[in-house]
Amino acid sequence: MASQVHSLAQKVWNYHLLNDSLEKSDCIFVLCSNDVRVAEHAARLFLDGYAPYIIFSGGVGELTNGMFSRSEAESFALVAVDMGVPDDCILIEPQSTNTGENVLFTRALLEEKGLDPQQFILVQKPFMERRTYATFMQQWPGKQITVSSPPISFDEYPNEQLTYSDVINVMVGDLQRIRDYPAQGYSISQDIPIDVWQAFEFLVELGFNEHLIKTKPAGS
Structure with a gap:
């Protein structure tokens, strides 16, 4: 795992x-x-x-x-x-x-x-x-x-302020914002490759959901 x-x-x-x-x-x-x-x-x-x-x-x-x-x-x-x-x-x-x-x-x-x-x-x-x-x-x-940004690898990034889990939670949340914020006028659209979004979905299923924003159900 x-x-x-x-x-x-x-x-x-x-x-x-x-x-x-x-x-x-x-x-x-x-x-x-x-x-x-x-x-x-x-x-x-x-x-x-x-x-x-x-x-x-x-x-x-x-x-x-x-x-x-x-x-x-x-x-x-x-x-x-x-x-x-x-x-x-x-x-x-x-x-x-x-x-x-x-x-x-x-x-x-x-x-x-x-x-x-x-x-x-x-x-x-x-x-x-x-x-x-x-x-x-x-x-x-x-x-x-x-x-x-500081030239630090993913493995080297966690420190006293951000744990390994914290880093994953935040960057998963940021990926969701990259997808959703253009529709709200906050940012321009960015292409998200299918394999990257699949990685997002797997990580959310595994519990890395602390930095996610609430989204409205489709059609609401």
Whole structure:
């Protein structure tokens, strides 16, 4: 059973990864969470010269309530500063609580600052790359984007904050959102291969359903 779960989960993990090639951009846009490895990755991209400034976006979400002493964005920014990113190269959006708000609130912040970047590097957890892309393209069309995440394999990803089971639950839930959210206007449509959706269904049958959203029955 464990090997079957691993095989199914690896298939879903691989689908979420976009494997974009990075190039120098106008800014690095970090969608914050409970995983500070994302902040570290974004800081390394900045220090490697990929963009002149970083935006950290995130308030307090379901998974970070009580984890940090301040917003996700402020906590991630501190990680970046500790790694050598100058304060004046950081913008903070500390109110958003979901991916759509990350994009909309950051868009408003940049407009308020008189900034109009055309090319973005979006930084996110590996298993949220595809949904981040689909959400951004819906909420802020007309921009050039690439998506990046810490170069960590599925087997290496679980840590003190996210167990093996947690990771599977979240990425199964994200796959459901990739399918359902376009109809609600939250994101653009993404093709989901049959074998990937079958892996989703098997994992749900095996009990990995904690991050699923409730859907209305057909015809309701």
